[in-house]
Amino acid sequence: MARITLDHLAHAYKPNPQAPQDYALKEINHVWSQGGAYALLGPSGCGKTTLLNIISGLVRPTRGRILFDDRDVTDLPTEARNIAQVFQFPVVYDTMTVRENLAFPLKNRHVPRDKTAQRVEEIARLLDLTSVLNRKASNLTADMKQKISLGRGLVRPDVAAILFDEPLTVIDPHLKWQLRSTLKEIHRALDITMIYVTHDQTEALTFADKVVVMHDGAVVQTGTPDELFERPAHTFVGHFIGSPGMNILPCRVEGATAYLGNESVALQRGYRSLPGTDRIELGIRPEFVRLQPKGTGLPVRIRRIDDIGRARIARVEMNGRVLAASVPENLSVSGDEAGLHLDPHHIHIYADGHLVAGEALGGHAT
Incomplete structure (x- = not known):
């Protein structure tokens, strides 16, 4: 040994x-x-x-x-x-x-x-x-x-x-x-x-x-x-890691807000400056993205909903990007338009592929 x-x-x-x-x-x-x-x-x-x-x-x-x-x-x-x-x-x-x-x-x-x-x-x-x-x-x-x-x-x-x-x-x-x-x-x-x-x-x-x-x-x-x-x-x-894997979306970050196209997402951490200029991305796992009724959350278009036994996973399109989201048991969807909620506690920000440590809004680095 x-x-x-x-x-x-x-x-x-x-x-x-x-x-x-x-x-x-x-x-x-x-x-x-x-x-x-x-x-x-x-x-x-x-x-x-x-x-x-x-x-x-x-x-x-x-x-x-x-x-x-x-x-x-x-x-x-x-x-x-x-x-x-x-x-x-x-x-x-x-x-x-x-x-x-x-x-x-x-x-x-x-x-x-x-x-x-x-x-x-x-x-x-x-x-x-x-x-x-x-x-x-x-x-x-x-x-x-x-x-x-x-x-x-x-x-x-x-x-x-x-x-x-x-x-x-x-x-x-x-x-x-x-x-x-x-x-x-x-x-x-x-x-x-x-x-x-x-x-x-x-x-x-x-x-x-x-x-x-x-x-x-x-x-x-x-x-x-x-x-x-x-x-x-x-x-x-x-x-x-994960099935399906993490959603990776190009974004712009200003302080404690990420912008996905014209839509804004509040973050739990603030980012004064980000290393690298080639690629800034938001990452969040499908388990922490929730499909909602149309008119609430980020607007998306539903491509399909897959029943994988233990859960339902929606494949949706936002700003020309396809991502995966969890579908609540009690949610009934009519039509192909819906909204998304991203759990801010599970959002990660990446610069050129690498995780960026932001500052908690109380001022402590994380």
């Missing part, structure tokens, strides 16, 4: 990188605490697998260092880092039984037979593999084989960290929730640092205590699931 430190880490696949756009992974300084459950979340091509491969030793960074506790492992090969890695597709020995597969990492390290058997039984029970321990892996489904891969990664109690690279890709959807919950339970039981790469926000938010959101090779925010939802530090985070 280890604390993992990324010290001025950056990586480029092309030779002689000069500008930021030359880097697949832009400079990152970060510390993962020992025993934490972390997720690297972002779309394909954002740099998360590159970062995971640097941690595991499969890729050497162009610059910077990686430390396990206080030990510099930047130049050490994978086998010298004492980590376990679970890949996107199953890695098992088909000619072995499930029991032999799970025991293999311990056998290679000459762990006594009795301790190996005890550990294999423990992991098999956690992953619901007990009933197939004596079956050959070749006769099992892809789902079961991936559970064996997970078990092989989890079976060693002495690893510095376990790295998961989108491990539930081949798992049937109805089993994914169960396995995510199982991994969380295993993490609590084993107290091992776990880093989980995914492009699926549900997987990341279910599994991780802290989520690292990546975009275009850079880390744009690290926080708890609640922090990412309640206070996105970047418009990408607001858009990527």
Whole structure:
């Protein structure tokens, strides 16, 4: 088990990188605490697998260092880092039984037979593999084989960290929730640092205590699931986290008032000056935008209303922009014209994509 430190880490696949756009992974300084459950979340091509491969030793960074506790492992090969890695597709020995597969990492390290058997039984029970321990892996489904891969990664109690690279890709959807919950339970039981790469926000938010959101090779925010939802530090985070994502609207801000076209919205904070001049935007999640009868609130035109089971979401147009709003249970809408109410407590202001801290109207910075 280890604390993992990324010290001025950056990586480029092309030779002689000069500008930021030359880097697949832009400079990152970060510390993962020992025993934490972390997720690297972002779309394909954002740099998360590159970062995971640097941690595991499969890729050497162009610059910077990686430390396990206080030990510099930047130049050490994978086998010298004492980590376990679970890949996107199953890695098992088909000619072995499930029991032999799970025991293999311990056998290679000459762990006594009795301790190996005890550990294999423990992991098999956690992953619901007990009933197939004596079956050959070749006769099992892809789902079961991936559970064996997970078990092989989890079976060693002495690893510095376990790295998961989108491990539930081949798992049937109805089993994914169960396995995510199982991994969380295993993490609590084993107290091992776990880093989980995914492009699926549900997987990341279910599994991780802290989520690292990546975009275009850079880390744009690290926080708890609640922090990412309640206070996105970047418009990408607001858009990527949540379903539907945050509404992002171009605006003009003067003091404690935002202007959306000709309509004004009162803010809970004041903004004396805003950094950057290219783009000022207002962000608010659909949960905090309420559809109202025509003639009240901001005027909008309804495109459609979707019933998503737990709620109704209206897709509306305002000043040529489409946004999402929640529809109260008791609201009856006739025609396509309506109004919107934006909860001022949940409005965020962004300059060039980055969250701006305003001043509370009482004068305290927030």
